[in-house]
Amino acid sequence: MGIPSEMRDFWANRREPFLIPSPLEERKIANARHCTQEGVRAGFKAASIACVASAVPTLIAVRVVPWAKANLNYTAQALIISGASIAAYFITADKTILKCARRNSQFEEALRRQS
Numbered sequence: 001m002g003i004p005s006e007m008r009d010f011w012a013n014r015r016e017p018f019l020i021p022s023p024l025e026e027r028k029i030a031n032a033r034h035c036t037q038e039g040v041r042a043g044f045k046a047a048s049i050a051c052v053a054s055a056v057p058t059l060i061a062v063r064v065v066p067w068a069k070a071n072l073n074y075t076a077q078a079l080i081i082s083g084a085s086i087a088a089y090f091i092t093a094d095k096t097i098l099k100c101a102r103r104n105s106q107f108e109e110a111l112r113r114q115s
Contacts, residue, residue: 035100043093050088055081 021029058080061068072080 031100031104035097035104038100039093039097042096043089046092047085047089051081051085054084 058072058077062072062077063069
């Protein structure tokens with residue numbers, strides 16, 4: 001049994017493009033990758049700050065406030081902290097990627113030339 005050689009070759013080489021991209025297309029792809037990496041970096045920074053900013057009050061409240069001590073178990077604490085971190089990551093990454101995309105947009109560039 002096994003995979004026929006034609007099918008194996010197709011799956012092995014499927015990442016190679018069928019057409020050779022133009023320099024403009026390559027620049028667009030490079031800009032998109034750069035914007036994505038920039039968004040990931042900014043999102044990670046924001047998530048790290050949000051993690052600390054939500055962990056400190058949560059952990060203090062669990063040890064000091066009677067209601068929190070009685071009702072917030074370890075799972076609830078983890079959900080509060082991770083929820084804040086995840087939200088900060090995605091919101092910041094999305095805003096950063098959109099800002100970078102607008103900066104690299106040809107439409108915006110054309111509007112700047114007209115002004």
